[in-house]
Amino acid sequence: MSQHPLIVLFESGIWHQKKKNIVLIHMKIRLRLINQLYLYV
Incomplete structure (x- = not known):
């Protein structure tokens, strides 16, 4: 092993946190788009 386990x-x-943040951002964008669609309907 070249790297320390810790x-x-x-x-x-850190990578897991980044992935979680990306998923949250995508969900927020999706919700915003859905809200806009409902406003137009």
């Missing part, structure tokens, strides 16, 4: 855990934790 560093790997930390990096994967």
